[in-house]
Amino acid sequence: MIAMPAVPLRTPDQCRRRRALHSAAVGRTSVALYVCTTDPKINPSATVAVLRRYAIVRDWEINTVVLDASPLDTPLTAREQWAEIQDMIEERRAEGVIALHGHICDPAPGDRGPLLRWLTERGGFLSVVPYGKRGGFDVHL
Secondary structure (H helix, E strand, O other): OOOOOOOOOOOHHHHHHHHHHHHHHOOOEEEEEEEEOOOOOOOHHHHHHHHHHHHHHOOEEEEEEEEEOOOOOOOHHHOOOHHHHHHHHHOOOOOEEEEEOOOOOOOOHHHHHHHHHHHHHOOOEEEEEOOOOEOOEOOOO
């Protein structure tokens, strides 16, 4: 008889892949919430609550909340915490990103091209929640 280890040895990539397969099998979509805390128009904790509610009503699993203290006019690639979002998408720990409108350097939806291409190449998505009362969300709390 061949001796087998009690616990199979798996690489971190194999573990992430197994978690992603399991989540897909049970119908869960894992997301990361992204909030710029320097936006003077919003309250960060109220914004997190709004984004959390947005994810919950869609039956998405919130994997992490990223609070970024970088100024809003800073390009995404230069922001301190954006690298964490990129790692989560690259490693398949999150399938999507939920952010408030204006928090991802996109005054107009047409400016999202490079970000959307990057996400698409990795099988990810972006969901942008608008300011104000739309769909029951009010971030001016």
